[in-house]
Amino acid sequence: MxxxxxxxxxxxxxxxxxxxxxxxxxxxxxxxxxxxxxxxxxxxxxxxxxxxxxxxxxxxxxxxxxxxxxxxxxxxxxxxxxxxxxxxxxxxxxxxxxxxxxxxxxxxxxxxxxxxxxxxxxxxxxxxxxxxxxxxxxxxxxxxxxxxxxxxxxxxxxxxxxxxxxxxxxxxxxxxxxxxxxxxxxFADDMRNVESIKEVDGIYLLPNEAWARRVVGVMAHRINSIGPGPHVIAIDKGHTLQVSLRGDEGIGEICSMFGGGGRATAGGIDALPKEEITALMNEVNSRRSA
Ligand SMILES: [Mn+2]
Structure with missing residues (x-):
């Protein structure tokens, strides 16, 4: 066999x-x-x-x-x-x-x-x-x-x-x-759903639905092409967030500070407790150009 x-x-x-x-x-x-x-x-x-x-x-x-x-x-x-x-x-x-x-x-x-x-x-x-x-x-x-x-x-x-x-x-x-x-x-339907997601308080927050889990990678890629970032895209998992981070530099480093990992330009955190989002955003904002 x-x-x-x-x-x-x-x-x-x-x-x-x-x-x-x-x-x-x-x-x-x-x-x-x-x-x-x-x-x-x-x-x-x-x-x-x-x-x-x-x-x-x-x-x-x-x-x-x-x-x-x-x-x-x-x-x-x-x-x-x-x-x-x-x-x-x-x-x-x-x-x-x-x-x-x-x-x-x-x-x-x-x-x-x-x-x-x-x-x-x-x-x-x-x-x-x-x-x-x-x-x-x-x-x-x-x-x-x-x-x-x-x-x-x-x-x-x-x-x-x-x-x-x-x-x-x-x-x-x-x-x-x-x-x-x-x-x-x-794919067209999923991308139409993506268009309805706006950045709020520096985060693109997606619902924990199949379409979002399918397109989060493509979405992160497209958002990253509009500016240096760091860009934060997250799926709402209830008590935690599944975070994708994209940018020009230091992305894996930021993610590793919060239990995740990645490369210089792309990284992720599988399960960020929601109470840590403020700390993450402080770190991200300190690296965003004014
Ligand atoms: Mn291959």
Whole structure:
């Protein structure tokens, strides 16, 4: 039996579609929302099984991957995220170059040129490296579908969406399907909801609803493009706030002061107690240009 584990975003889906078009997808598939990375823990192989992983970080699945290799399972890994130490016996096709996505790695491995790899580049925010701008929207919508707190938030289970893409065979044909229309309309509706959210006391506060959990990333990205920030976008979780912070510098540092983390320009705090919002805003405001 073969097992596939793939990220539920555009890149993971396009990687699987390419594999499926060449070799078929007989076996079990394991996937989840985009942020659900530790998928190897959901695989329960039996003797003689093999495992193929697409677009999930080996570093984040390292101990489980090592354990499965030691037990003799054949594992093949395609990815462009952090890998960690090499694992004996694991076949790794991992390239962390900033101009590739997993679907490009899979395309090279299969030696079959595919427009799905072009779609994936757009999905991963690597449009500048794609030769097919006509697939920008499709890449972004497949990527958008993967965002949410859990699978119930998504328009399509990523496995269902992957199989719909596979059935279509080409991105052009998928663009003609009702599934594409559903994604397009879903995104437009979510963005219309976003427009109703205004900044109040320095915060864009979103309700804890599925649409908000789906678009908070896109919204943060768009707000960040209007000025240096720091910008505060938060989902109201009752006693706590799920905070996304964006800006030009020092963002991860601010977040870490409140139990979160991140990079220089993007960060988050999973559960900020509401009584700490004043302290957070004091810190943010001291860094906002007058
Ligand atoms: Mn990717």
């Amino acid at each position: 073969r097992w596939f584990a793939f990220n539920g975003d555009a890149d993971g889906i396009c990687s699987m579609v390419q594999w499926g078009l060449v070799h078929g997808l007989e076996g079990n598939t394991v996937t989840g929302v985009k942020r659900d990375i530790e998928l190897l823990s959901k695989i329960v192989p039996e003797s003689g099984d093999e495992i193929i992983c697409m677009d999930i970080s080996l570093a984040r699945n390292h101990s489980r991957a090592r354990e499965l290799c030691e037990r003799g399972f054949k594992i093949t890994w395609f990815d462009h995220h952090l890998a960690g130490e090499p694992i004996d016996g694991l076949e790794a096709h991992i390239d962390t170059s900033s101009n590739v996505c997993t679907a490009k790695i899979v395309e090279n491995f299969l030696r079959v040129k595919s427009d799905w790899a072009q779609v994936a580049l757009h999905g991963d925010g690597l449009s500048v490296h794609s030769t097919k701008p006509e697939f920008t929207e499709l890449g972004e919508l497949l990527n958008y579908n993967g965002y949410g707190a859990d699978l119930d938030d998504l328009h399509f289970h990523p496995d269902v969406l992957m199989r719909l893409c596979l059935e279509s065979k080409t991105p052009e044909k998928f663009l003609q399907t009702p599934a594409f229309e559903t994604l397009k309309k879903g």
